[in-house]
Amino acid sequence: MLRAVARINLSAVERNCALLAAAASPAALCAVVKADGYGHGAAACARAALAGGASVLAVATADEAASLRAAGIGSRLLVMGALSGEELEIALRAESEVVTWREDFVAEIAAAAAAVGWSASCEPVAVHVKLDSGMGRLGTRHPQVATAVAEAVAAHPALRLVGAMTHLATADDDPQFMRAQLGLFAPWANALRARHQGLVVHAANSAATLRGPESHFDMVRCGIAIYGLDPFHNDPTDWQLEPALSLHSYLAEVKLCEPGQSAGYGRRFVAQAPTAVATLPIGYGDGVRRGLTNNGEVLVGGERYPIVGTVSMDNITVALGPTEHDSPARGAEATLIGEQGRQRILAEAVAARLDTINYEVACGISARVPREYHRDGERVVA
Numbered sequence: 001m002l003r004a005v006a007r008i009n010l011s012a013v014e015r016n017c018a019l020l021a022a023a024a025s026p027a028a029l030c031a032v033v034k035a036d037g038y039g040h041g042a043a044a045c046a047r048a049a050l051a052g053g054a055s056v057l058a059v060a061t062a063d064e065a066a067s068l069r070a071a072g073i074g075s076r077l078l079v080m081g082a083l084s085g086e087e088l089e090i091a092l093r094a095e096s097e098v099v100t101w102r103e104d105f106v107a108e109i110a111a112a113a114a115a116v117g118w119s120a121s122c123e124p125v126a127v128h129v130k131l132d133s134g135m136g137r138l139g140t141r142h143p144q145v146a147t148a149v150a151e152a153v154a155a156h157p158a159l160r161l162v163g164a165m166t167h168l169a170t171a172d173d174d175p176q177f178m179r180a181q182l183g184l185f186a187p188w189a190n191a192l193r194a195r196h197q198g199l200v201v202h203a204a205n206s207a208a209t210l211r212g213p214e215s216h217f218d219m220v221r222c223g224i225a226i227y228g229l230d231p232f233h234n235d236p237t238d239w240q241l242e243p244a245l246s247l248h249s250y251l252a253e254v255k256l257c258e259p260g261q262s263a264g265y266g267r268r269f270v271a272q273a274p275t276a277v278a279t280l281p282i283g284y285g286d287g288v289r290r291g292l293t294n295n296g297e298v299l300v301g302g303e304r305y306p307i308v309g310t311v312s313m314d315n316i317t318v319a320l321g322p323t324e325h326d327s328p329a330r331g332a333e334a335t336l337i338g339e340q341g342r343q344r345i346l347a348e349a350v351a352a353r354l355d356t357i358n359y360e361v362a363c364g365i366s367a368r369v370p371r372e373y374h375r376d377g378e379r380v381v382a
């Protein structure tokens with residue numbers, strides 16, 4: 001028994017990817033494993049995603065690309081985020097594909113390629129060009145600038161133009177704005193592809209991939225859904241997605257709170273009647289957010305019990321019922337996200353309590369929590 005552990009079902013990641021690859025087909029599936037695979041472990045999930053039918057991986061940062069390479073992953077790998085000169089060299093050493101939307105950055109990519117030892121006998125650096133069709137973050141808003149940047153990439157001997165991309169701001173909640181973005185993006189990308197054979201056009205995130213084919217183009221970039229989390233914030237099983245991650249702790253202590261006695265900092269739980277209270281050695285230091293104070297549940301022995309009192313850094317307290325005798329015993333396993341018997345706690349439900357999204361709940365599980373991997377219950381070393 002570990003004080004806190006996240007268990008990740010790699011078979012679920014694999015099946016989620018197979019489902020998304022089928023939904024996207026004939027478009028290719030790019031699996032997004034940034035932020036340590038949304039808290040699930042990047043390298044293990046990357047391998048599962050590739051086994052499930054992804055043909056490209058994407059991350060946000062150069063260091064994330066370098067760690068996937070260090071873990072022995074040899075697939076195509078795209079760094080989607082902005083890169084400083086220093087980071088660009090790290091990305092290129094990791095043989096990543098990179099994104100640009102500025103002509104001055106095209107020159108920087110070429111300079112970084114030279115700095116890391118690129119010569120005419122090497123493969124050119126694969127570059128994607130990004131149009132900002134409405135997200136308002138990275139990319140250029142001007143199709144003619146994006147085209148000029150693309151032509152500059154295509155003309156450079158050290159570079160190869162491989163992709164034309166955009167990012168959708170509202171695929172999960174405003175299909176009308178999504179269609180407006182696609183209406184700006186598609187003519188630009190299709191015209192560029194007509195001039196550059198084999199150019200991979202891509203726009204869709206998980207929500208857009210599931211919504212339908214109009215956003216699929218040549219490749220989709222799925223993150224949240226490969227982990228079995230619902231991009232629409234409800235229930236992943238509505239889409240036949242399987243949550244891959246569960247989060248566990250155990251009852252390290254169980255004792256009775258008599259009326260007037262309290263549990264936790266600030267005495268935010270004071271027993272009105274005799275209450276058996278369990279202490280679970282997991283807290284906000286592990287990513288169990290303090291907003292779950294008097295506002296959360298855990299599963300023990302297949303039943304739901306409320307979190308009572310303040311979530312602290314290393315412990316939470318849970319009310320088990322009026323007596324110690326009919327309640328779960330010290331040592332019992334507790335599930336904070338996941339299933340026990342017929343009960344389940346979805347990351348989406350935890351997110352709703354915290355007024356956030358499943359993405360933040362999964363990414364928030366801290367590095368202090370060991371990740372254990374399994375395939376449908378069978379422990380594996382990842």
Ligand SMILES: *Cc1c(COP(=O)(O)O)cnc(C)c1O
Binds near residue numbers: 167
């Ligand atoms: C994170 C990210 C994705 C994946 O989004 P999901 O909603 O997790 O599927 C796709 N594209 C870009 C540019 C991203 O940053």
